[in-house]
Amino acid sequence: MTTGRVHSWDLSTGVDGPGTRFVLFLSGCPLRCQYCANPDTWHLRDGRESEADAVLAEIGRYRSFITAAGGGVTITGGEPLLQPAFTAEVLHRCRELGLHTALDTSGFLGARATDRLLADTDLVLLDIKVFDIAAYRALTGGDLAPTLTFATRLSRLGKPIRLRYVLVPGRTDDEAAVDGLAAFAAGLGTVECVDVLPFHKLGAAKYEALGIPFPLCHSPTPPAELVERVRGQFREHGLRAY
Template sequence: MSATVRASVHSWDVVTAADGPGTRFVTFLAGCPLRCLYCHNPDTWAGRTGRHMTVDELIAKMLTFQAFIRAAGGGVTVSGGEPLLQSHFVEAYLHRCKQEGMHTALDTSGLLGARATGPLLDDTDLVLLDVKSSDPETYRKVTGVALDPTIAFGDRLAARGTRMRIRFVLVPGLTDDPGNIAGVADLAVRWSDVVEQVDILRYHRLGVGKYRELGLRYLLPDAAPPTGEQLAAAARHFTDRGLRVTT
């Protein structure tokens, strides 16, 4: 039955980046309830923009790369958009991936963490939890939604022993307040029994052209990528707490 579950799939790719360990088969599901000011994939916001695929169809795509991915120490990652908008599909897909012997990762904001069932998380080896901010006011400014569900999901993952990587985007003038960064570091320490590392991601402007193509206004026209010094200063908040950091 699970093989016939369908999802709106924006795209898929084979990448080696910040999507989990090794080379990954990454599926980007369409649809997202967040409107992050720095989002570089606004074309994933609407669920109707994707291609409808079954679990079987997506597994068939993944299997064409399976030998290469395994040799590169990788696995599969489900991303978005926000993948937990289509949690039934994610659950069925990750289960099939585990049956195929693949390492699995879920990239999520945590906003819809309550939709992640126990079986879904049982088949998830790693959660890439995007913590956009530790300050509720800044978080809402950045995303348009509340912070509390993300923290609740992180607490749940830590309690059940699910491995995590925390991902934080450093945007000068928006998320770079030292108190805000320190708060994200404190959350990582709170979940440190399961947090493998913290990935500080550089804000970039690579998606600006997509806004023009979609007729959307880009809301951070003056923001610049962080300097090396700014990244190093942010990283110290985490390393000083004994956390492993990548930038």
């Protein structure tokens, strides 16, 4: 019986893929993004052990509703590829139910995604944090290269990508870096759109509750003109950006 560590689940519309979706949050993440809104998902121990059967039973309760709403199932976290076998099992069984599937990942652990897992994934929500090696390490504690390798692999497989980019003033707004990412994304050929997500502090209370300093507590949220400038840079490369 395949088991995994599940943090929680929710229903969302228009944020985690097309339509109304059952969003499954898995526990555990290898990165420590400074703007992370969910520090309560960092560790595997933060979740409860769940069998795939139990997860599918929960999804089944909403199957008719999410299908009628043009949605599906999105697996996120944390980082779902930290638990590749469990993620693959849930995706496969959702596809057997005829549900649209999406994988929300940083791509940092993309090498753990088997071809079968990706074959059962209709859409990848790929979070590329910043397009600069030094800035990526400073922002996340990890390396950029695995994510770019994963993105290239998705392109080769013809897998649809929805690029997600969190805009943090002073950290991810460098014009040259944004332009480099836009050119890279356009070259993949399978990026359906880019979600430019303004940095927010909605997770600050979670840090306080956990007794963890929030690294960006004094960072400003991006002004509207900066958000539009970055979206415009992606559009200049022929990409749809929102």
